Amino acid sequence: MDKLLVRGQNKLSGTVMISGAKNAAVAVIPAAIMAEDICVIDNLPYIEDVKCLNITLNKMGVICSYKDKHTLKIDSSNLKNVSVTFDEVRRMRASYYLLGALLARFKRAEVAMPGGCNFGTRPIDLHLKGFRALGAKVEIDGEIVRVYADKLVGANIYMDTVSVGATINIMLAATMAEGTTEIENAAKEPHIVDVANFLNMMGAKIKGAGTDVIRITGVENLHGAEYTIIPDQIEAGTYMIAAAITHGKVIVKNIIPKHMDSLSAKLIEIGVNINEGDDYIEVDSTNSKLKSTSIKTMAYPGFPTDLQPQIAALLSICEGTSMITENIWDKRYQYTDELKRFGAKINVEGRIAIIEGISELSGADVEATDLRAGAAMILAALAARGETTISAVKYIDRGYEEVEHKFSQLGADIKRVSV
């Protein structure tokens, strides 16, 4: 069990290089097994979720090997096993993409129900509704989901709720269905576009990814491709907030600034200076007087729920009263009890959190209750007077590459200890 020890109040400065997007990686890797061929995926983040997928694929009979830390070669030519019920697959929420990918290629799959972060009910009814619309039968047997079809046939599918996972999963299955599929009220997150771009490089015919309506003309086969994953919007946002909360000045590099618009707008409202370049954003909070604001989480291009805990850490030291409305997950405020250990004044009622800004946080013993909650603990610790111990770092490792190393390079006093 690792812990992070942080001594706070160092102003961060310098440049941080952002890794590839976790949420793109965990969809692109399963998509790669749809070709009876070799794919090479580059700019992968070296994080636990990707390592876990690598092990899962190898256990399925895919020959999956790291060319270097960020490049995975995936040879699915001998893949035969469509039953994915071993332990690793239960550890990741995104393992549900194996359902869509295997259904596309083999017209059948069985996958153990996904795990991942526990911040509320995480149904997959929309994924299954989409598979059914394409002609698949769906059976749920305890924790195992089984899908099969003689053939998949394109359909018009309206998504009742905007869902990232369901949009991608249906897109995967429809890629190899007969005829045309239209996904209406599709999610528009950058990693949906990334997965569509990758599939198109493999020979798929997908149009409209990144808009409300995605049109997919099915193809019989896909071929191998080489692909570079987009930068991680949430990792970038975490470091942007880190610069703000420590009154530092940091260049967050290797990013797509457009993906950060909703956060940049809020940081400007709070009083932070933002300068955008082609592939970087400079966040300057050295002379900022931080002011309260209100945040509503929404599907892209709205403010991402995955930056909600981190911005809460910042708002806890912004002068005045801030309000957060969480519109995506029903239990995403578990971390606020941990934030209160730093002295933060937060009141949660249902989907709303009211935060009374205080002038300074104090170091504390806290736990990372999930991945992004863990990131919020690091941010609070960086701003706090004194020392903080963060336990359950395994959650942070699921989605942040070399987190203590990147923060140390910016001047943070942070180290990992094994207990």
Ligand code: UD1
């Ligand atoms: C993805 C992200 C996660 C992020 C979330 C919202 C990955 C691997 N994870 O999760 O980090 O927090 O998007 O941006 O990309 N819903 C249903 N039925 C379904 C599916 C979803 O009702 O079948 C609901 C969920 O309960 C939730 C909302 O739709 O309220 C959005 O969920 P969704 O976009 O599907 O999240 P994930 O894809 O699981």
